[in-house]
Amino acid sequence: MMPRTPGADLPEHPDWLWHSPDPKPSYDVVIVGGGGHGLATAYYLAVNHGITNVAVLERGWLAGGNMARNTTIIRSNYLWDESAGLYEHALKLWEGLEEELDYPLLFSQRGVLNLAHSLQEVRDGVRRVNANRLNGVDAEWLDPHQVAEICPILNTSDELRYPVLGATWQPRAGIAKHDHVAWAFARALDRMGVDLIQGCEVTGFDRVGDRITGVRTSRGDIAAGKVALAAAGHTSVLADELGLRLPIQSHPLQALVSELLEPVHPTVVMSNSVHVYVSQAHKGELVLGAGIDAHNSYGQRGAFHTIEREMTAAVELFPMFARAHVLRTWGGVVDVTPDASAIMGLTPFEGLYVNCGWGTGGFKSTPGVGWCYAHTIACDEAHPLNAPFSLERFTTGALVDEHGAAGVAH
Amino acid sequence: MMLIPCPWCGPRNETEFHYGGQADVAYPSDPQSISDEDWAHFLFFRDNPKGIFTERWSHAAGCRRWFPVRRDTVTNEIHPDDSARAARTVTR
Numbered sequence: 001m002m003p004r005t006p007g008a009d010l011p012e013h014p015d016w017l018w019h020s021p022d023p024k025p026s027y028d029v030v031i032v033g034g035g036g037h038g039l040a041t042a043y044y045l046a047v048n049h050g051i052t053n054v055a056v057l058e059r060g061w062l063a064g065g066n067m068a069r070n071t072t073i074i075r076s077n078y079l080w081d082e083s084a085g086l087y088e089h090a091l092k093l094w095e096g097l098e099e100e101l102d103y104p105l106l107f108s109q110r111g112v113l114n115l116a117h118s119l120q121e122v123r124d125g126v127r128r129v130n131a132n133r134l135n136g137v138d139a140e141w142l143d144p145h146q147v148a149e150i151c152p153i154l155n156t157s158d159e160l161r162y163p164v165l166g167a168t169w170q171p172r173a174g175i176a177k178h179d180h181v182a183w184a185f186a187r188a189l190d191r192m193g194v195d196l197i198q199g200c201e202v203t204g205f206d207r208v209g210d211r212i213t214g215v216r217t218s219r220g221d222i223a224a225g226k227v228a229l230a231a232a233g234h235t236s237v238l239a240d241e242l243g244l245r246l247p248i249q250s251h252p253l254q255a256l257v258s259e260l261l262e263p264v265h266p267t268v269v270m271s272n273s274v275h276v277y278v279s280q281a282h283k284g285e286l287v288l289g290a291g292i293d294a295h296n297s298y299g300q301r302g303a304f305h306t307i308e309r310e311m312t313a314a315v316e317l318f319p320m321f322a323r324a325h326v327l328r329t330w331g332g333v334v335d336v337t338p339d340a341s342a343i344m345g346l347t348p349f350e351g352l353y354v355n356c357g358w359g360t361g362g363f364k365s366t367p368g369v370g371w372c373y374a375h376t377i378a379c380d381e382a383h384p385l386n387a388p389f390s391l392e393r394f395t396t397g398a399l400v401d402e403h404g405a406a407g408v409a410h
Numbered sequence: 411m412m413l414i415p416c417p418w419c420g421p422r423n424e425t426e427f428h429y430g431g432q433a434d435v436a437y438p439s440d441p442q443s444i445s446d447e448d449w450a451h452f453l454f455f456r457d458n459p460k461g462i463f464t465e466r467w468s469h470a471a472g473c474r475r476w477f478p479v480r481r482d483t484v485t486n487e488i489h490p491d492d493s494a495r496a497a498r499t500v501t502r
Contacts, residue, residue: 236458247454249431250483294429295412298460298484303411305425338454395450 017183018062018190023197026223027055029377030215032202032238033230034058035067036178036363037355039185039196040370041230041377046192048371049378054194055224057217059201063182066232066362069300069332071255071289073268073279074364075112075173076137078405079128082388083341084135089385090368091172097367103184105176106282110267112173113147113154115317117162117273124404125168132170140169151267155317162274164317173268175279175287178363202231204241211350228353228377233298233333235356244347247394248335248357251292252302256310256329260284264320272404274313286324288314292334292360301331334359341400344373345382345390353377354391361406412486416469417477430466432456433478460484 029045031038034056045051058064074094076087098105116122125141132139144156147167156164186196197219204216205227214223229235233250265280278288290310293302307329315322337343337357342365344355355373358365368385375383382390393399412424438444438452457463463483468476480489 234460237460240459245451245455246458247450247456249456249458250460295481296431296458296463296465296483297486299486303424305411335458394454395446 017187018196020198021195023055023057023200023217023219023222024195026214027195028053028225029228030054030222030224030226031056031228031230032215033065033232033234034062034196034198035065035230035232036063036182036185036366037232037358037369037373038228038230039063039182039189040366041228041355041373042189042194042370043185044367044370044374045378046189046194048374051374051378052193055222056189056194056196057200057202057215057222058196058198059218061198062186062196063179066332066334067178067182069253069255069330070178070363071277071279071287072175072178072281072363073112073173073270073277074107074176075170075268076364077112077114077128077132077139077168077170077173078402079131080400080402080405081135082400083402083405084132084137085385086368086372086389087365088135088137089371090365093367093371094176095172097181097184101184101188103180103187105180105184107174107176108282109172109174110279111150111169111171112268112270113142113151113167113169115147115167115269115271115273116165117271118165121273122165125166128405129168132168138170138172140171142167142169151265151269153264153318153320154269155319160316175268175281177282181366202238205352207242207349210348212352224351226351226353226377228355228373230355230373232356232358232362233335235335235354237298239354242349242352244349246343246354246356246391248337248343249296250298250333250335251295252297252299252331253289253292253334253360254302254306254310254329254331255287255289256307257281257285257287257327258321258324259327261286261324265318269317271313271317274316276310276313276317278314278318285327286321289360292336293331298333299331300333334362336360338394339399340402340406342369342389343391344369344386345376346380347391359406412481412488414467414479415488416467416472416475418475419469419472422469422472426469426471428468428470430468430476433464433466462489 206214270277343357372383372386
């Protein structure tokens, strides 16, 4: 009998969903950042505006930054009209995305509960439900008994230090498989002739006066008609190359997953007060996150006491989680703005566009960002949905204060 | 978890501290006369370097004093000599 090579009886590795080309000397549009936002932007540049001479540059590997590190929650129950417009547009795109990209995204509209633990949170929650409804966003206010019906494993007894006094409920909210989302966009882009270039770090910009004409990269200079930043936590580092100051601070945001468990958790639960958010992935892991670490960091890791607080909250709300084992923890670098809303639009430099400041909310916005950012790049003006999120709002004072609905302590 | 050198109490666990962001941000000397842009920059814009950052921490669970720290935002390495020297400028 022949010696058996381990793995020899496994099926062939499937074809890659996308190629890994070398950069060409020039493109109509260069997108800096190959995460969800960069990929979605390239997709809608091609589909909505017919622009396919595009390169997406990624310093690491495709969708290996925050896209690979988030907790995959999708919802649109923000307070203000501006946010409702953007996030609800994204949610509507999510609802058709699997079919459009012809790829399983495991998009599961299992709903999200945002818990209230104080009278003020009850009032804020009811206000947000009413604001959501006025904006055509599905929302309900639930009392503790109704919360328990939706999520029976949640401790809704009044014995808790911070008992659950009610919750907002968005039934259309849910989760999707983040890797699949990136792969689906990448496959579609590859078929349309967009270059997805990995291992290509942008180190600077070429400019003529205040016009950006290209990027300098670890793989040589690339000329570009337009350059669009989609680099999340590292946007400040890139903007510093141009002396462009942005009102963002980069912080670690940690998440963790448990071992695989039987299906126990039917929805998504978020709590701002005791501060944890948790859902159960399709495979069975409990996926948990909480707030950012307080200090600035690019280290993609945070302190253990932040995880400890998060798990304390999780175990109090879900006593049955106490015996679950943590499988792994990790951190991403999120860029946080003073009003907990994103920055998307033009810059003082001609041909340079910025999309950043999504803080902890980037994943849910992925298709909506792509749609609006592509419009901004193609038309040289903001789409009506992202016009309120311009850089100028910090000077005019027209802030979009979403600290309450962002769900995470920024 | 960081060990943060309080200039008065010595090195203590990060959990004893409160973070205050960038150090040495001066209030505008003549706030009535500056432009909206400058005012926005004072209120909302801070440095966000990948590398050495001079920031403020308050020893909230100890002496409750504010002091500056020079920390590398990638490695979390703290440069205690610089911090201690700068701390002496804080009013006691």
